[in-house]
Amino acid sequence: DVKVTQSSRYLVKRTGEKVFLECVQDMDHENMFWYRQDPGLGLRLIYFSYDVKMKEKGDIPEGYSVSREKKERFSLILESASTNQTSMYLCASRRGGLTDTQYFGPGTRLTVL
């Protein structure tokens, strides 16, 4: 079974803090994704990566950056957390192109005070 893990289920940070969300997949997938989920808005793509050190912006990249130094790990970074970044963050991975399925991690619920 594909396993996507996220470093924390719940996280509480203060405004202005730098926040790291970590995601690890164990199936050698090429593609990895970060989404945020908000009520009534579904999942929105923040960034994705199709290879080590490669990244592309999604729909809402502002206020976020990412890092992929190793194939299995994809990190989401909030340089200076703000209250409007309080949300559920979901990581996903996918082996190849559209014919493959995205597998999701359990999510990290981030609260910024």
Next chain:
Amino acid sequence: AQKVTQAQTEISVVEKEDVTLDCVYETRDTTYYLFWYKQPPSGELVFLIRRNSFDEQNEISGRYSWNFQKSTSSFNFTITASQVVDSAVYFCALSVSNNNDMRFGAGTRLTVKP
């Protein structure tokens, strides 16, 4: 542009009722894939089904069935004889050939009461 609409925000049924979750999509691509995911209270999205644009056959898996109609751009999901364990948020999603990501609907929260 790609878009997925799940018009039903919340649905509540009593156990053993049948329920249909609607999904309407928009795309100009001729090659695309449609998905349904289930998000139980634990939070992790669970893959249910993938359908490509060239296969309009309906699919049944146990109590779950999917009705794909290109004429109405819909990919509806029916749960027959619903159970309490079906309570979750269900997402419909779309992938197209010229894009590397998936476009998700807003989700439908299904509550099945005993």
